Amino acid sequence: MLNTIFFLSDKPIIFKRELQRNKDCRIYCAVLLDGSDVESMEKAYKFFSDNQENCFLLLIKVDSHLSNLTLEIIVSFFFILSYYRSDGKLLVTLVSFNDPFFESAKRRLTDFSFAQGIENLMINRIHSLNKESEQSVNSKSRPNFIYSDTEDLLKDYTTILKSEMIFGHLFYLNNPQIDPYRLYNSIQEIEASTKSEYPVKFEIADKMQSVLNENDYLRNANLYISNELYNYKEHNLMLRSSHEAKLLQEYYRHEYENLPLWYKRFGHIIKVITGKRTFGSLFNDSVKKYKD
Amino acid sequence: MQGKSWNSVWAVYCRKRWLSKIIININMKSECSIFFHNYYGNQDRWLEFFLRKISVPSNLYYNKVDESIYNMERQGDKYRQKYMPDTTNMIRKIIYRQSANKGKDIGGKLILLDAYQKLDFKTEYGLFLHDKKSLYKANNTDWTNNLLQIADSDFCTKAIQIFLGHPEVGIITSTGNIENEFSSNLRSFKSNNKMLLPQLQKRFNIFPASFQYAAGTMFWFRMQPVNTFFNANPPLQIRTSLEIGNITDEDMGSNTHCWERLLSWIITAQGYKIKTI
DSSP states (O other): OOSEEEEEESSOOOOOHHHHHOTTOOEEEEEEEETTOHHHHHHHHHHHHHOTTOOEEEEEEOSSOOOHHHHHHHHHHHTBTTBOEETTEEEEEEEOSOHHHHHHHHHHHHHHHHHTTOOOOEEEEESOSOGGGSOOTTOSSOOOEEESOHHHHHHHHHHHHHSSOOSSOEEEEOOTTSOHHHHHHHHHHHHHHHHHHSHHHHHHHHHHHHHHHHHHHHHHHHHHHHHHHHHHHHHHHHHHSSSHHHHHHHHHIIIIITSOHHHHHHHHHHHHHTTSSOSGGGTOTTSOOOOO | OOOOOHHHHHHHHHOOHHHHHHHHHHOOSOOEEEEEEESSOOHHHHHHHHHHHOOSOEEEEEEEESSOGGGOOTTTTHHHHHSOOOTTSSEEEEEEEEEOSBSHHHHHHHHHHHHHHHSSOOOSEEEEEEOOOOTTSTTHHHHHHHHHGGGSHHHHHHHHHHHHHOTTEEEEEOTTOEEESEETTTTEEOSTTTTHHHHHHHHHTOOOSSOEEETTSOEEEEHHHHHHHHHHSOHHHHHTTSOBSSOOSSSSOOHHHHHHHHHHHHHHTTTOEEEEO
């Protein structure tokens, strides 16, 4: 699949295992939670902790200011391994018609996530769950497509496939009656038929997707390697300065190196007698010196 | 402190290792929550480690740092499907989390404690572990091996036995891993964290009788005092104050290294003692 479809639901849902494990399938659950309903949030958290194969996204309805508790619960979801990431970035969608509430929720979520080390949180906004309220399919910016009907979705999906940017769009489907497995098959059919119509375009899109993925991977690898090199450099500095290696070296010098040579040689004979060194190694360097 | 359960009466009465092992095993409920933080990758190796070593029915809370070059395996998360916990082994459940590298292992453990608090899998005991590699320490391998032996099956059994028979014990770790932050010569804290520690103690009301702590933050503990503390002080709120990256306290103190000490003190401040095996 070239684009992602989220199944909106006010309760967490679990898809068939075939869909979950199919890497090509990008149909996921988007659970719609009320920003003031702590109990539903806690239930959803338990559900997704129990069903860790189930990729999901949070849609938070923001009709008032978020409390500290709800803020903390929302951010807890981001640590779940199966939380949806778009190009490695965490995404959360806020459903709010009210600008001040949305802005406040956005700022507090960004700040608290940042304080948890999450620097790449993307906050998406939907004004309401009606398609009419959102941008049109032909808009150049990335719109939020919300559907309650499969036919409408498939029609717009086909339009997208014929447009300039054919991948990376997010669709929301707000109808629990639709079977995700059948929807996936329909999408596959549409993509296959459009591909036969525009083979070069699909090939380019495919290459572009892999290049973008590779680019993300390499950019992250570069950053993490730089961090690790810095760590190693710091560790080496510590080891070389006033540290345990130095202390060990000094201990060795004071306790052993300062002893007279005859005493040290006698010590080796005692080692042989007590079985801590092989007899042969006293005369030949190529013989195994220690037994363990 | 909690009263003695039927199990503990038996264990004290019998004082036989094999018998208390049977008592632990026939109880199907998980006894222990293992909080493991991973930075250096090798997920396969670690999951095998837990399945092989742990001899107490346990839930494994497993956090991996995603901003780590060691955790960028291209095969994705296949290891999760390979190691499915079930009732035939001692790891009954694995709860995976992933996070940024904030607060090192302490930050990871706070995320896992947050998950523990929000989920319904409550246990009597806990075990803190992580894939420690203090590369700036000359004796890092010896230290890590000594710390990790607390996950050995013999150690597990012994630790549970001690908890059952000695209600005053709150923390158990291996011999040689207890340090004291207080210097009687200086009459103050001795590490570079000495400025930060009193502020945090005051803020979170943590005043233990002794300033001993389990160095390396790998130890067995009772969950009850930990729950009491984190119910009043959410782990994620504490995590916001921890530092980013692989910081050390060799040159100056850090909140992260203060919490290394405070994680022991939140237990000992509630009247429990530390025991080494």
